[in-house]
Amino acid sequence: MAVTVVTDSSARLEPEVLARWGIQQVPLHVLVDGLDLLDEVDQVPSDVYAHAHVTTAGATPADLAECYRRALAVSGGDGVVAVHLSAALSSTFSSAVGAAREFGAAVRVVNSRSAAAGVGFVAQAAARAAADGADLDAVEAAARAAVPRGHAFIVVHRLDNLRRSGRIGTAASWLGTALSLKPLLRLDVDGRLVLSQRIRTASKAHAALVDAVAEVVGDAPATLAVHHVDNHDGAAEIGAALGERLPHVDAMSISDMGPVLSVHVGGGAVGVCVTVDAP
Structure with a gap:
């Protein structure tokens, strides 16, 4: 098998890109008039930014743990590298660090220090290393090397x-x-x-x-x-x-x-x- 890469829906990766590189994705939350909508899963109004009562929330520890569990199974035990939205912009990274503790060293969490496609670029750098047969340490290193670029x-x-x-x-x-x-x-x-x-x-x-x-x-x-x-x-x-x-x-x-x-x-x-x- 191969190391599996996980990211969140802020990365704006197209479905074909996710499929090509085998990247797993966890949705972030958009709360509109009290309704909790999952990004890239539920239909969110195109003008959601104009709504008076709208907020966002990061992926929950439970969301992340379930995604990591699936990704670890897909990897055949080779491990998971999770790349998430900047810790300075979202609670997702801190939740990810907490969720990853359940899996010990098998799940590595990387702060992209970016947003949108910037997250996706780091995730794809990790996925390319995984596709080339790199082990867990090397895939994590590839992700971290992409952050300052x-x-x-x-x-x-x-x-x-x-x-x-x-x-x-x-x-x-x-x-x-x-x-x-x-x-x-x-x-x-x-x-x-x-x-x-x-x-x-x-x-x-x-x-x-x-x-x-x-x-x-x-x-x-x-x-x-x-x-x-x-x-x-x-x-x-x-x-x-x-x-x-x-x-x-x-x-x-x-x-x-x-x-x-x-x-x-x-x-x-x-x-x-x-x-x-x-x-």
Whole structure:
């Protein structure tokens, strides 16, 4: 058998990608008007970010333990490497660490320190190592090596959602609302969402996003994922601009950000996740 990789639904991995690499996925929770919906399992309203009474929750210890148990069985006892949403953004990682204790050293939990496709990139790095026949230690090492190669940036059109969810300081939220700024945010090395630049218009913010991605990629081979919340046109424009700036990058996708993250960043948001290939 082979080491099995587990991730959570924040990773935005398509079903065919999950199937290709044998990645198991545990859903996160979206609570809408008191109804607990499972991401990628239940039908979540496309405009969930606009609902007045909506929150999100990480995967529970019970969810995670059951997923790890299945994954361990699939691995034939070779072990599990679990890659999850940044610990600074979700309770899922801490719950995962607790759930993994039941399985001893057979389940290794990795903090991606990222979100959306950034989580998926780390999970796929681990899955590729597993597919090549690497043992549990080596698959875990492949996942951990992929973490610092990742970068994530996002332009948020309003900071109200982030303010309500507590994902960014109240002072920054007030500033963005009061002055109609379109801030460029990024995930720092610890996977925390921080303010990168204060920008007054969406067009300039999108240009700054492209500049930031181009700077971290440089001439290196990389894979990019452009995400959006109900803003496909904006995402397509950013994708086209990145294609012009980085013609050597031939792996880029455009997709929605998913309901869990959209609740926190709000409508119109556009982000880019990057993984720079290992030398």
